[in-house]
Amino acid sequence: MNADRTKYLNRRALMGAAAASLGLAAVPALAQDNSTEMDAPSTGPVHNNTSSFRMLDWRPYFSDTRNGAILVDTTSRALHFWSEDQSIYKLYPTSVPLTEDLTRRGRTEVVQKVVGPTWRPTPAMKERNPEWPDFVPAGPENPLGTHALYLSWTYYRIHGTHDTRKIGRRSSNGCVGLYNEHIAVLFGLTKVGTQVLLV
Known part of the structure; x- marks a missing residue:
């Protein structure tokens, strides 16, 4: 030799x-970009930044991938996406709700897609944090980041964040947050009707 x-x-x-x-x-190479109305800057402690990056198969969670499928694992703080034809798989770190009482699990779907979302705190958020503004326009101060996927559950979103410290942590008021560059990609891959499961 x-x-x-x-x-x-x-x-x-x-x-x-x-x-x-x-x-x-x-x-594989395709997973290496792993890299809300509900969210506003956290006033409480931000918990450990830990995400578990383990590729998953869609079959234990969905009967099919019609319209695409999103799985949010609140324990590992990761979001999995499969395209309808299963040719695209994405795995991203997320922020998840601060506490169990803010966490919702189950099946929902994307009902609206918004570029440059605006933000209004929910009544419960205003009660807990009366100093928060009633409205934040789109832009760098907006807690929803650059893109938002509105879910069929009132006030729940999958969205970006300008505060990158939140990703990988229990830091939201109920929504699932992604880096802005990741939500921009996911936004382009999803459609109204994309299945979503939070576990």
């Missing part, structure tokens, strides 16, 4: 070992 071939194999073995030690060996 010549010296160049040996150097190439050694480098390849080293890269493979490094990827395996990081738990990346089984993650």
Whole structure:
């Protein structure tokens, strides 16, 4: 074996070992961009930033992927998306609700898509935080970030955030938050009628 071939194999073995030690060996390239009305700046403690990036199969959660499917795992703080034809799979870190009483689980769907959403606190949020504004227009101060997917549940959204410290944490008032660059991609892949399951 010549010296160049040996150097190439050694480098390849080293890269493979490094990827395996990081738990990346089984993650395909398409998953590597893993990288609300309900949300407003948190006034309480922000809990640990931990997300578990484990690829999942859609079949245990959905009977089909008609209109696409979104699974939000509030324990691992991750959002999974499968396109209708299953050719696209996305896995993103999320923020999730601060407490169990703010957490809603079950099946819903995307009922509206909004670029540059505005934000109004819910009555319960205003009661807890009377100092919050009644309305925040679209822009860098808006808690919904650049894009929002409105769900069939009143006040619940999957949306972006300008406060990137929230991602991977229990930090929302009920919604699911994503980095703005991730919600922009998800926004383009979803449609009104996309299935959503929160577990």
